[in-house]
Amino acid sequence: MIDFFSLVKDTNAYKIVRGEKSKNTLSHAYILVCSDEKCLNNYLKEFAKLLTCEQFDACNTCRVCNLIEKNRHQDIYFYPKTENPVNVEDVAEIINESIIKPIELNKKLFVINFKDNASLSVQNKLLKTLEEPPKNVFFLIGVLSEHALLQTVKSRAKKIEIFPFDKEKLFNALKNELTDEVSLERAISLTDGTVGQTVKLYNDKNFFSTVDLVAETLVNMNSSKNVLEYSTKITKLSQELEDFLSVLELALKDMLVSLEGKENLVQNKELLAKTKKATGFNVASLLYGLEKVEEAKKRKKANATNTMLIEWLLLQILEGKFKWQKL
Ligand SMILES: [Zn+2]
Structure with a gap:
């Protein structure tokens, strides 16, 4: 398994959310910008754990963390549910679910991975809920670039960003998974600093x-x-x-x-x-x-x-x- 936690925990994005969690000042919506299309979901999961785990850092061992990893927590929703982009029916479902009380936690979290295809109708439909979310409802929106989003959506959420990683960090995070060190070093020398491209080149x-x-x-x-x-x-x-x-x-x-x-x-x-x-x-x-x-x-x-x-x-x-x- 690639150790996404070790990669993400030292980023400014993670430190910002962790700080807000400790001060009890979490935003009700975050936009995570990350150009790594293949791994954006993995990063969103790490942030979902941070937002909901009872420990200061996400512990990666508790029930909540484990269920998030498997995408099976009842109060944490991941969209899209298929390979297709998030559509207006998904947003209608999000709006309906957001007004129903959580089952297990004291909050609900909607994780929406738009990548780079958030249609205007989808964004406009989501807007009102983002603006006035029901109590204890949180949003985590993933995009490859912030240009994917309308200004009106961006202004209702806090932007955090994962930048390309340096070579040493990539090497350490990937060496247990990609065990041929020579090929790994070579792949890293040709990569754009993302895990997704490094894995592609390695293979x-x-x-x-x-x-x-x-x-x-x-x-x-x-x-x-x-x-x-x-x-x-x-x-x-x-x-x-x-x-x-x-x-x-x-x-x-x-x-x-x-x-x-x-x-x-x-x-x-x-x-x-x-x-x-x-x-x-x-x-x-x-x-x-x-x-x-x-x-x-x-x-x-x-x-x-x-x-x-x-x-x-x-x-x-x-x-x-x-x-x-x-x-
Ligand atoms: Zn945990």
Whole structure:
């Protein structure tokens, strides 16, 4: 099991709610912002325990904590109940349930995971209850980004946020679950700081060959004679072409910020180190390359064939290099 409690307990978000709990000044509604789509539910559970467990910290051993973990506490409701987004029927149910007394606890908690798809009708329907909630009713709303919510909803709840974790924290929280330390370190070096993406990269060994091939292409593809060789290698990847394009975009962006001396904005040091030997790129040609990657993504959506698309893109990147070298 991934130790989400160890990750979450040192965050400012957790400290804020814990402090309010100890002072008996809990807000009736919190909005938890966290970009980790895969794990947002896990974080919401940790906060649900904190809001309802009788101990100062969530104890993770009492009946309430255990039932929350299994999503089976009668006074704590989790939405959506299926894979589909929360809908207006769910909100109608929340409103009805909120006026009925709790069964076991002295409060009711509604945990609503909107991710990034909270429809306007759903938010508007929830608004009045959020504004004047029945006594002892609490809300915990999860979103990937606060842009998912209407200003009117945001103004009725307290925002707390979980930011990406640093590498050491991720490593410590994941090492018992993801036991191959070398792969874990590598996955962490390529991640955006979320557990969800780290786990995905750890389990997806092909992803590393995509990273290597992106770097190899940028370093060694120096003439249009090489285009066919690399486009063949790229189309043979077991990865989706979209994944290749994302890694290529990341590589070009990191080369760009590094060239501009903004090392602190580099997202992926491993990939940047691999592209260090790439020659002939300057700010203009990198920007041109990034523009063409965007265009390739659009063409891909319009169902262009992979082989033609990659050949076209590699030629564009080369053309960009030569165009600005000549100036
Ligand atoms: Zn507990």
